[in-house]
Amino acid sequence: MSWELSAGRPSRGANLKVMPPGRRDLDLLPKAHLHLHFTGSLDVPTLAELAREQGIPMADFLVDEDPLTVPLTARGWWRFQRSYDIARHAVVSEQAMRRVVRTAAHNDAIQGSRRTEIQVDPTSYAPYVGGIINALEIVLNEARLASQAEHIQLGVIVAASRTRHPMEARVLARLAARHGGEAPGGVIGFGLSNDESEGDTAEFGPAFRIARKAGLPGVPHAGETCGAEHIAVVLDTLHPTRIGHGVHAADDPVLLHRIVEAGIALEINPASNVCLGVYPDTASVPLRTLVDAGAQIALGADDPLLFLSGLNDQYRIAREVHGFSDAELAELARSSIRASFASDADKRTWLAEVDAWLAAEPVGLLEASA
Incomplete structure (x- = not known):
């Protein structure tokens, strides 16, 4: 499937598109995908199926040709979250959960991802499969199977929600710690998602301490719908290894320098930023500012189902909108691999593959819609 950039955001293209000579195929660029939500990883045909x-009527706006776009307001966030919840109504069985994992692995593998770290809150699926332990173990088991079938490493991050009580986050942290281990098949990190304006960030600190004590790095969301000051609070209270989004670090040079010096990676999702009203268009996303400051960046799709924009569309935005050369795109891919929680040996293998991609002779490529 090809995508064209229109009005600052990705939209589906129906025609053949010729890639200008001198550009390499982004589907062949080895990379890691580090910011991907569970139900949001589905594609439209799979959701419809x-x-x-399940015999569930699906809202037309979730299966049409237009990405979800909302304003950066409380009402806009509510509409986004409500859309996600509607889609989740189709994931109400073990087989449906396994289908989500398989779809994520397949769709990322064909886009060149060597490692995908998918984020799940098992409480959302627990009522349908006998509890949160069963829900998580289903995801972990299918991650093992899908990794083998699709030739991709699939890691699982357990994430708590800011809209729930911090005690629930501690329960999830203990569950994650009990299932911690190498991917595929083990929990590799602990996150915190949902509306950044909700909850007291410091109250989630104990949950992150539980995870850290078990060797699980923290990957909370911060600095997307809230500003740089929110990132600073997260740094001080949750001590993350990576930050989900963190794009507003570009607004505060002192904070950005702190992030760079600490080696904290930022999971940047350009299309998502536009669809959620954070920036008016992809040109306004400060990707170049962050890269030029030395930040470690991992491009991600966030919720491809809702925003109709996959992993490689983020690299196309970097190329077409921000003017990144193939050498710079290769460095973005390297950055994503280094920021992953994969083993050092696997990282060395994939980094060598990135070098090979860049060393290959560029050619004009014909991309066709599926």
């Missing part, structure tokens, strides 16, 4: 299988 799951809904039919």
Whole structure:
């Protein structure tokens, strides 16, 4: 499937598109995908099929040709979260959960991802499979199977929600710690997601301490819908290894320098930023500012189902909108691999593959829609 950039955001293209000579195929660029939500990782045809299988009518706006776009307001966030919840109504069985994992692995593998770290809150699926332990173990088991079938490493991050009580986050941290281990098949990190304006960040500190004590790095969301000051609070209270989004670090040079010096990676999701009203268009996303400051960046798709924009579309935005050369795109891919929680040996293998991609002779490529 090809994508074209229109009005600052990705939209589906129906025609053949010729890649200008001198550009390498982004599908062949080895990379890691580090910011991907569970149900949001689905594609539209799979969601529609799951809904039919469950006998659930699916909202037209979730299966049409237009990405979800909302304003950066409380009402806009509510609409986004409500859309996600509607889609999640189709994921109400073990088989549906396994289908989500398989779809994520397949779609990322064909886009060149060597490692995908998918984020899940098992409490959202627990009522349908006998509890949060069963929900997590289903995801972990399918991650093992899908990794083998799709030739991709699939890691699982357990994430708590800011909209729930911090005690629940501690329960999830203990569950994550109990299942911690190498990917595929073990929990590799602990996150905190949902509306950044909700909850007291410091109250989630104990949950992150539980995770850290078990060797699980923290990957909370921060600095997307809230500003740089929110990132500073997260740094001080949750001590993250990576930050989900963190794009507003570009607004505060002192904070950005702190992040760079600490080696904290930022999971940047350009299309998501536009669809959620954070920036008016992809040209306004400060990707170049962050890269030029030395930040470690991992491009991600966030919720491809809602925003109709996959992993490689973020690299296309970097190329087409921000003017990144193939050498710079290769460095973004390297950055994503280094920021992953993969083993050092695997990272060395994939980094060598990035070098090979860049060393290959560029050619004009013909991309066709599926």
